[in-house]
Structures are given as C-alpha cells and as structure tokens.
Amino acid sequence: MIQVGIIGGAGYTAGELIRLLLNHSETEINFVFSTSNAGNKVSKVHQDLVGSTDLMFSSEINPDVDVLFLCLGHGNSKAFLEAHTFSSSTKIIDLSNDFRLEVDKKLEDKVFVYGLPELQKEAIKKAKYIANPGCFATAIQLALLPLAQVKLIKDDIHVNAVTGATGAGTSLSKTTQFTWRDNNFSYYKPFTHQHLEEINQSVKQLQSDFNSDIIFMPNRGNFSRGIFATIYTKFEGSLEDVKAVCQEYYNDAAFTFISDEDIHLKQVVNTNKCLIHLHKHDNKLLITSIVDNLLKGASGQAIQNMNLMFGFPETEGLQLKANFF
C-alpha cells in the first residue's frame, strides 16, 4: 500500500480522487490537506462519502508520502511547490496547467512529464513528476493523435465542444447558479481557450510539420459532468483508412475505444473512458470524442498515471460503473 497525499482537498477534482482512492487496492490516503476545512470530516464536504470513510481534512502535510496530488487552482501549484519541500522519493502529479508546456515543465530539479498515457505511456512509467492534461485538451487530443501519428492532418481543424458545470470549479458564480444554467446554453473564450497550447504541443510532437490552425469554440452546457467534442477537418482518405489508423493507435489503450455507432455524452459519464466515433461526408472527416471532464479529463487520468508510475495494473481502481441515466 502506497501512502497518498492530496493538496487542495475541497474541490471537485480532489473529491473525485478521494472517491477513486478509497476503492483502490494499492493506496492508502495519508492526508487530505485543506486549510479552510481542517479538522472537519472529509464527508462533510464530499457528502456522498458518509458511511464510506471517517477521514478528516488536515492542516498538516506529510512530506514523506509516496505520491502527492496537487488539486490547486491554475498558477498555484508552482507557488505551492516553491514553498514546500517533499522527500526526494515523493512522486508528484499536478492537475493544474502549471507544468504542461515545454516552456513550463521544469521547476528547480523537477522535470514534469505530460501525463497523457495515449501519447507517451513509457515516459509516464519512468516519470517522477507528472503534469496531468486538461479536460478539453484530453478529449481533443485523443481525437487528433492517431491522425497526427501518421502525419495526416493537413488542414484547419474545427472543434466545437461543450462542458458541464463542474468544469468551472466549485466557486459560486452566476454562470454556475442553477437558475442561470438550467436549460441554458452559452459559449466562452471563443478561439482562445488556454488548452489550445497543450493540444498543439502534442499534435506537433507526433506530426512535426503540423502548422494548421485549431479553431476551438468551447461551450457551457446545462449538465454537471462531461465533455462532448466534435472535430472536423478536410480529409482526402477513406473512412476505412482512418478507422484502421485509430484502431491501431488505440489497440492497447486501457480506456480509449472506437465506437462504430454514433456516440452520446452519457456513455462515458462517471467512467474513465474516452469514446471516439468517426464519420465522413464528402471531403470532411468528423471525429467525435467524449470524456468525463472530472475523470479521464482530470482525476481518473491522474490515477491512471499513478498506476503507470508505480507499476500497478493500468485499470486498477478505474473500472467504474457508469451512471448512464
């Protein structure tokens, strides 16, 4: 049993990590750090855990845990690691966007590896520090990487994606208030979402001559969980070719699958899966990609990375029952 520490324990992603770790056969939660909740039961915040755990939030940090998850707001992970020292054997998985880009990946002697198993599983296995990918970034990369691998992205990529209200974090705000969000729909950050950078970086890692635009429209949907992304581009090859490329690319993927049928968001909600569907019309290739933003898009992928880093079975703790309805 490895010892696990969690920093920023009151947010959505920390809650999901705790839910997953409690059912993981190889881990013990050593501490859940939260200054505002220290001394309270974890189940006071993550209330579905009543009956599941008596764990308390802690104001103390154990620097000798085997693995540390950082569930802090973007920008705060770097500051936290500069202010705190951990054992040289402590592995760290950061869920923020602080270390995802090549230009950001080093902090003193720490070098962060981008933690998308479908891109670089071997590097993750050897990594000590992981920058866990963004949620939109995960869904969109998993749609694009097979094509990039065979250097077949030759034109602009048009992405339209919709995310649930958990994507906005736990802070109270107008656009996450029920009366605003219920039965509503809206967009945000058109063409400028911060995940574009990590997507471009990964696509270029596989297809170095990639120089098309990724035109990305993110939307807010009236549901709590999940990302539904449609991605299209001009493509001259046949649908069968693309399917073969994708099947090959995801042949040994633990959680990413190609669906022959049309897909809809709830197929992956409350699971660590990504489902991909391919469709072609005239010269346009349409790739649909769905993930749960809090699982494959955040905490589930973080556990998947932990499994790889510690040599546990990749799916341990992640064979989840979908909610589906």
Add this chain to the structure above:
Amino acid sequence: MIQVGIIGGAGYTAGELIRLLLNHSETEINFVFSTSNAGNKVSKVHQDLVGSTDLMFSSEINPDVDVLFLCLGHGNSKAFLEAHTFSSSTKIIDLSNDFRLEVDKKLEDKVFVYGLPELQKEAIKKAKYIANPGCFATAIQLALLPLAQVKLIKDDIHVNAVTGATGAGTSLSKTTQFTWRDNNFSYYKPFTHQHLEEINQSVKQLQSDFNSDIIFMPNRGNFSRGIFATIYTKFEGSLEDVKAVCQEYYNDAAFTFISDEDIHLKQVVNTNKCLIHLHKHDNKLLITSIVDNLLKGASGQAIQNMNLMFGFPETEGLQLKANFF
C-alpha cells in the same frame, strides 16, 4: 397611464414585475431603484429584456409615483418605509412578509391589507397598502380556503410541497449552485416554515373554529420555477360535495381553476394561474395545488392586486403564454 416605482430592482420578483409592467396597457415604469446597479441598463441584469426596453436602474426615488412595489428581502420593507416618505396618494404593494400578519399590519398611519384576491377581493379594491402573500402560502391557501369557507376542515392537514430554485432568491449559495441542485432533491425547514402563520390566519378568518395542525414539509426541487403542493386531510363528505364547494368558491376567480384531470407543475409555469385538483380515497381528501412561485406566488399576484386597487380589468397584463415545455 399610472406611474410605477420599483424598489429592489435586481432580484427575481422585481425582474418579473418589470417584464409584466412593460406589457401592461395602463402602466409606465417611472423608476427601478437599485443602489448596486444604478446607472446600468435594466437589461444588463434582466437580460431577456435586451431589445424590449432601454430603462436604466436609478439611484433616485420619485416619491410621487402612483404605485410603489417593494421587492426587498424580508425585514427590509419596514425599515425602508420608515426611512422614506411617499406622497399620500402613493399606493404601496409590499412583496415581503413584513406586513402580512395582523400583529404586523400597521406602520404609523399605514394599514396593510393581505392581498389574496380569492380571500378578500373587495378589501383589496379599497386598500391603499397591500401585503402580498407568500408563494407557498398562496398555493396552500388556495387549496384550503373553499373548505374553510364552509367550515369543513376538521382534522390535521398534511402538506408536502416542492419549490424551484428561484424560491431561494438571487444570492449565490451552495444549494442553488447548479452542480448541487441539478438532479437533486432535499427538504428544508420541516414543520416550521414561516408561511404557516399567514396560512393559519387566513383559514381562521373563514373558519373561526379551526384549531387543527397544519403539518408542512417544504422541499427543494431541481427546477427553477413553480410550486407543487399536495395537501390531505381526513374528510367524511363526498368528492362531489367538495368539488361543488370549490367550483362555487372559485366561480368568479380570475386565475384559479379546478381541473378534473390530474395536474402537473408545468401547466402553470410562467402564468398567473393556480390549478386545483381534488381526489378522494377512503376517508382522505387530497387537494393538489400548483402555482408559479414568481407569478401567482409573487409578482403576478402583485400586479393582480394593483389592477384591483386601480380599477383596471383584473387580468390586464396577466394573460400570459405558458412556457409549458
């Protein structure tokens, strides 16, 4: 055209009043007072009004308006009226619970009349100051008043009602956050909701020997608008008798109707209606009552009261298209 002033213009009930008044043939909105929004367009807060009005929020109060609506938090109306002076001809309709009870109804020389048209339409027509009923209180009274009128309530009354998220006001809070409320259900204030007092007062006004308990369980539903209330009590008479009593009582009601069929909440959402359905099983009489909490339960009823006070047709500005879906 009468001149209308609104105090507390940024909340849900003020928004509904503005929506209704803009389509009312006899009114002109003179000012919408909001300290926090003064100088902004009303459509910046009530955003469906883009294209409908160029009205601005004001930090100035015109003391000579013909009618003033107070859309303040409970407890604040009294303080506001103590601090501000209006023309002796200004009629006032208060939407808070500050003046609803006999013990509270006087403020200096002002005497507030409880503004439930189905209880006392003639008193409202002559009133200068109106205490507009509560939302739960409206739904529940409209279920009970016909029986009270014929002195037939003889046993405890069991009320279970569910309200939408607009019932909690516009302040951000955990239980009105989308991720908490969506697909959720909960209760609050069991047996002690503050509307019980005005309900008891009205029932006793019609049936002076009424001394049973009203046992009231309020619930929070995962929708934005509406109150669905089921009310049962032991009752020895026949269903036909009760139907006749209710039909008679609501014979000239402008917005309250008896439905022969089962009813469901969306039949009244975005209307000023109350629908009542009667059912009997063994010795139990079940009365179901539905209203839109922001309309018949608040701003619609306030306009209905204004219509009565000024001699306008009772339904003016209130023949609303239901949303229904």
Add this chain to the structure above:
Amino acid sequence: MIQVGIIGGAGYTAGELIRLLLNHSETEINFVFSTSNAGNKVSKVHQDLVGSTDLMFSSEINPDVDVLFLCLGHGNSKAFLEAHTFSSSTKIIDLSNDFRLEVDKKLEDKVFVYGLPELQKEAIKKAKYIANPGCFATAIQLALLPLAQVKLIKDDIHVNAVTGATGAGTSLSKTTQFTWRDNNFSYYKPFTHQHLEEINQSVKQLQSDFNSDIIFMPNRGNFSRGIFATIYTKFEGSLEDVKAVCQEYYNDAAFTFISDEDIHLKQVVNTNKCLIHLHKHDNKLLITSIVDNLLKGASGQAIQNMNLMFGFPETEGLQLKANFF
C-alpha cells in the same frame, strides 16, 4: 376579428399557435382540426390551457376561414392541400418544409412566399400563401443575411447549433425520452441537415455571387426549447463595420436585436425574439444567434407573418413575457 383554422392541432407548433392566438386581439380560433383528438377539449392535450379556453378539437374543416395554419409533418402539407379545397380568399401559412424552396413553391395556382420578415417583409405583406421558415434556418439566416446584403460573405461558414427536445416533435422516441436526454448531449445529421437548402437560397437571394460552403453541425441539447447557434467565417473587415451593417439591417426589425454583451439561450426562450451577438478574433468573425425554436423558429414567426399579411401591427400577440429562469 378574423377567423382562424389550424390543421394538425395536437403537435407542439399547433399548441404554440393556439396559446398565441388566444391572446391575439384580432383573431378568433374557428377550428382546431385533429382526427385523433376530435371531440376532446384542446386543454386535454395542451394542458396549460385549462381555465383559458373551452375550445374542442374538431374533425370538421371550415373551408371559409380567413387564415389557415398547416402544422403537419414535413411532406404532408402538400398532400393535404391537394385533397382539400379552401375559399379563394383563405390565406394559408404552412409550417412544414414543403414549399420553402423555389423548386417547390408552386402548388396548382398557389404560389408560396418564403416567410422570413427580415428578408422580405414587403413580399410577405402581399402574399396569400406563406412557407414559414425552419427553426435552425431562421437562427442561421438571421446571423448571415446582413453580411450577405452587403456581399461580404467570402469564405466557408462554420455553423454549430444546438436545439431543444421540442425540435424533434411530439412522437415518442428514444432520444426524446427523459432518461436518455437528461444531462446528455449528441449530434445528428452532420453536414446534411435539410435546412441548409433554404439557408443557401436566402443568402444567394441577397448575395448572388455567394458560392462558399455552409458547414453545419446540428446538436441535441438537454433542454426543451431554443436554438443556440455559433457561426464563424474568415472576415477581413473590422468588428465595428459588421456591427454597423447589422444595426442598419435590423433597424426596423420587430424582433431581431443586436446585443453588445455575450448572449445565452434563455434570453429568448418563450419569446419571439432573435438576439445576435458579434465578436471578432484575428481574422475570424463569430456571430452568435439565438431563437426559441417553437416561436421565432415556428409558430411565433407564423403569427408575425399573419400580422403582416392582414395589416395588423407586426408585434400584435407577440410581446411575450420571457420565462428566463
């Protein structure tokens, strides 16, 4: 008071027509034809109308009404008109897609005019037969027509739009079942939606040299009403230029408005409005357009057309209170 007949009275669009016509000062509903519901109260199907009308569904058709609305499934309007004869003075507004295209617009001596007031108000005023536009088609055209008018659409147009469950009609189906649709998201008919033809036709009517592609991804959202469409294209001019063009184009529009702020779907739900927002990033112009699919996208626009055809004020019966929450 003109006499109105409705064919296909049990569907969503007929229900909306009835709701609107009951509050219209110049119309009387002469009959609502529905074979399956003949003899039942209209309020048995459109249940929010309990208390509003005692109208019955009829199995008889009065061929002398002043105006007839056809609310039949696509393909059935033509068959219906071939089988039934109406007075030569009866005006007809068809809500299906049977007569929208130039190639389809004639049926014997009847010539249908495409009923988009923002495109050709004068032609509608003189028309006797109207082909009412599709819902997606309305939202998308209203985004594109101002630019087409000044011949400024020069590149491919990318449209992503999401519609509510009422868009699928009243027939029971898996994708409109609550347990499937709630909290879900999916696409349908990628790149091939039937409304593309009428959109292309109108754009070319204003900009005859238009020969770019309209690439349209329609989606199913987990709400009942409304269409949210984002539309982008390469554009070299300034945002100010486009705003000026749109403001000019919609200067005298009764229901279409430009919003300076970002827009969200519920601003127009249960109204006849279309709101447009303009945004520019680098060389991409983003136009967002929102309508209620059943009102401006169907029955509201049909009433607007009727108003124009009979010389009534264009907004009569259509100044609707938004649901908003």
Add this chain to the structure above:
Amino acid sequence: MIQVGIIGGAGYTAGELIRLLLNHSETEINFVFSTSNAGNKVSKVHQDLVGSTDLMFSSEINPDVDVLFLCLGHGNSKAFLEAHTFSSSTKIIDLSNDFRLEVDKKLEDKVFVYGLPELQKEAIKKAKYIANPGCFATAIQLALLPLAQVKLIKDDIHVNAVTGATGAGTSLSKTTQFTWRDNNFSYYKPFTHQHLEEINQSVKQLQSDFNSDIIFMPNRGNFSRGIFATIYTKFEGSLEDVKAVCQEYYNDAAFTFISDEDIHLKQVVNTNKCLIHLHKHDNKLLITSIVDNLLKGASGQAIQNMNLMFGFPETEGLQLKANFF
C-alpha cells in the same frame, strides 16, 4: 467464478446488473436473455458498455447456471418460471413483485425469501429463491424497521416520496418524455401504491401489534435516478433515543448509514447505499431516507443478496463511486 444468467436483459435493472457483474470478482455472465435483442451486442442497448464487454444478447437459456436474475415486468416472473425448468442447484433472484408477499411466496416447490438484508440477513444466506424488494419499499422500510424492532410505531405514518424517471421502466410514455418531465413535478397512485403491502408485511414481522395506517404519496421528479422519502409520525421519545435505536439496528449493515447532517438525494445516486437522517420537532419524528432506485432499490440489492447467498463478502462488486454531481 459462478455462472450467472439474466432474463429480460434490455431493461434498466438488467443493465445495472450487467454493469455490476462485469466488475464483480466472483461472477461470470453466462447469458443475457432477450428475445427482441438476441444476436446483438449488449453494448448496443447498454451503450456505456462499449469497450467494456463484447457480450451478446442470447435467445438461449442455460438451465444450469448457478444463479438466475429475473428482470421481467411485474406478473411475468411467475409465468416465466412456470414455463421454464432450471437445475435444482440454480439459485433465483426475482426483481419483480411476484413473490414478495407471504401469500405469493410459493411456486410449486420453490419458496421465496424476501430479500431485504437489513431485515433478515440470515434467512437470505440460507435462501435458494429470493424476492428482491421494491424500490420505494426499500427506502421506506429502512426508515421504519429500527422503530418497529423496538415496537415504537404507535401512530399513523405519513410518507412522501419522489422517484426518478427510471422508476417507470424503459417503455416510451408521455410522462417519461423529456419535454413533459423536464422541470416538471407530479404525483401518481396517491395512497394506493402497490409497495404498501410489502412495507406493512415487514413492519408487522418486527412489530406484530402494528396496526396504524401508512399514508403514502408517491411523486415523479425530474431526475433519472433516486428516491427521496420523508416519513413522519407522532413520537413521544427523545431524538437521542431514536438515534441510538437506529445506530444499534444498522450497526453491522453493509450499506445503510445514519447521517447526523441533513441529507440530499445525490449523496446516494449511483451507489448501493441507503442514508437515513433523523429529526424531531415537537411530538413529530421525521425520518428521511434516500436510495438509488436502481441499485439499493433493485439491482444493487440483488447483487447484495447474491453475495449473501453464495458466501461472498457482502460488499463485493458494490463499492461504487458515487456520481454525486
């Protein structure tokens, strides 16, 4: 590994069983019988299972499986067992209401044991045939049994409960259509719900002098999963006494827990838990009880019963990650 057969494989409860069994360490699904879907992949109907299983629906029944789950409509289980013969060693768990009552529990030589572990765990361990409790019945019994055990139910019991749309089964119907159910609320079967019989039977099993009325109002909520039940009765003892009684009663329960804090539905959605909260006001005791209707209220409890019957750990395959948001 025991071999499992499922009859009626296309419904909600069969889908949940399959999801649970795929992650259960001691079971192998031998066949999923569905005449209408025979030959299709199970993931074509239960679409979240894409990537999880290649299992096919079968038109053949293996009469030698170790355990058989009947997921048939009420009334059909008896007919099915009369028409089919199974090995004498095959254990059967029926999810319908065909065998729940004493008068119904025998079919030829088969005697069905009522499968509520919190009522009679030892009897279940020895049982060969199980009648799995109803969903409402589970939530309500778990609220009442501790009091019945100490003979403290002395007055009428008032139950108000709301269930999700999955409670109505997979058949298409108006009240489970999205446009009807979304943002709606309604009741059904007031005072006469069929689960009352099994509730009364269990309460009397523990408190033989129980002769009060259980007055039950079931409601339809606008969510997919879960039952929220509030139950109150006159009660003279202290809240502390009741808490102690309940804690004692559920001391070794695997999935039923007492919450000191108010509870809300989503705490148990997608888990096999029941949470109970106790509250007292004047002489009224309020017990709130929440379960997921498809898990603790159906398929989860069926697996729990299977675990007990086969000597597996009671929680095997049932430590589920809540959806929560």
